[in-house]
Amino acid sequence: MAERFGVVVAIGLTFFGLMLIASQDIDVGFNFGGGDQQDDLVMVSESFGELGGATEDVRTTSFGTFNIGEGMGQIQAYQNNRETVSNSLFSEDSISFEYNATQPENAEISFEVLGKEGSGALYIEVNGQRIFENQLVTSATEEINVSSEHLRPGINNFKVGTNKGGLLGSTEYALEDVEAYVHDRRFNDHRDNFQIYQYELTDFVGANLSFNIPVDSSVVTEPLEIDVNGNEVFSERSVRSDQSVSITPSNSNLNPGYNTVTFSTEANARYTLENAQMAVRYIGTTQGVERDLDFELSEQDLSFVERETTAETLKFDYQFLTGDREIRFTLNDYNTSISPDNGENVLDIPEEVFREDNTLSIEGQGAFTLNDLTLSSEVTEE
Incomplete structure (x- = not known):
């Protein structure tokens, strides 16, 4: 009788311990119920409306x-x-x-x-x-x-x-x-x-x-x-x-x-x-456009970005008004100049340019609208 009581107590303590570990989100190699895993990281999200100007x-x-x-x-x-x-x-x-x-x-x-x-x-x-x-x-x-x-x-x-x-x-x-x-x-x-x-x-x-x-x-x-x-x-x-x-x-x-x-x-x-x-x-004459967006990434964020299964992109909606179409994007040590199409545009960003303190700069001439700008990292495959 005493042995059966001890076994029951041991099983109960073991189950209670496992539930406690699961509730603390501690990874011990078990997956109860297939819990959600992070599949994207949004680093910047901004809408500017109309930028620049021209006479x-x-x-x-x-x-x-x-x-x-x-x-x-x-x-x-x-x-x-x-x-x-x-x-x-x-x-x-x-x-x-x-x-x-x-x-x-x-x-x-x-x-x-x-x-x-x-x-x-x-x-x-x-x-x-x-x-x-x-x-x-x-x-x-x-x-x-x-x-x-x-x-x-x-x-x-x-x-x-x-x-x-x-x-x-x-x-x-x-x-x-x-x-x-x-x-x-x-x-x-x-x-x-x-x-x-x-x-x-x-x-x-x-x-x-x-x-x-x-x-x-x-x-x-x-x-x-x-x-x-x-x-x-x-x-x-x-x-x-x-x-x-x-x-x-x-x-x-x-x-x-x-x-x-x-x-x-x-x-x-x-x-x-x-x-x-x-x-x-x-x-x-045209008016220049300069916008800086500062953002920080934690060590966990950087680890997510640096994963081989993620892709980093800059997406935005663009509408040309007047002046020069070319826009220059600078992210830390990386920069590129493009002449966007009207509508949605997507740029691939190298993962190695990201660090804890980041600055995304936008430069252009003339007048245009820039909305739904998103800099993100997304899982592409497991």
Whole structure:
């Protein structure tokens, strides 16, 4: 009887001891009930919202006022971005073009002098008559008016040239933005040019083509059509008095240098466009972004991170606003620069960069949103 009582007491003490050990979470090689084991460690969790900032610059090109369709209007007879006219003892280079007029009232020829060599005068002839002759200087901008007495219905011949400046002399003019317009009655389109610089395309924000249409001066029987570099960006029959058309690199095939915009219509429709202009917006200055996140890891945390069965990642949600897309992440001695995609991004982080005291730094330019940023270590396999 005493022996059986001793056995019962021994079993009871043994069971009580094991339960006590289990309750203290002491690992003795037994697993009662398959208790939960740690499978992830979140070291940083932060949402910043919108970071940084940028200011926009705007450059505007004015196209003026003109008519589209049947009626009197300013019709472009000639245009070239760069031209050279010269005259010497053995050669002569000039600008010559024709315009077939219906009922011409006047014309205007304009250009800017980029450079000059020699002492000869620049001249303009219309239908064989010299209407302008003058010695011009570099950076001069000229607008020469041609009156109706020098124009005629049918073919009109224009010539821009220069004198030698002496019997054995020579002269050369470098000209920019050479344009000729004739105020004439005919079914006409209007074509113009605007320049975009490379830095404006690189930091492009947007562009708008705007104009006014007086209601009482238009015959709206066919759509007004606008294309940029051969791409249609607008076609409407019923237009508002104030109109704005969005222009982008994708819908207009914008490129560095000169781009062409054409206004047209058909049949007996007629539109008067006032104050037509192109406003290009681009990033002017940007504000830098710098954020530091400090965090500590215990010895137990470091042991978890250093396990071969864990992977360390930096995850975040990113949305680009303006400026530079590149972001630089620095974690202790480790750093990397990326241009994130809009939406969720994942970076793999080497486990050896972690220590007890840590700093995660974020640097960037421009404006963007950064949310749901999480630096974690997760078990990938047992």
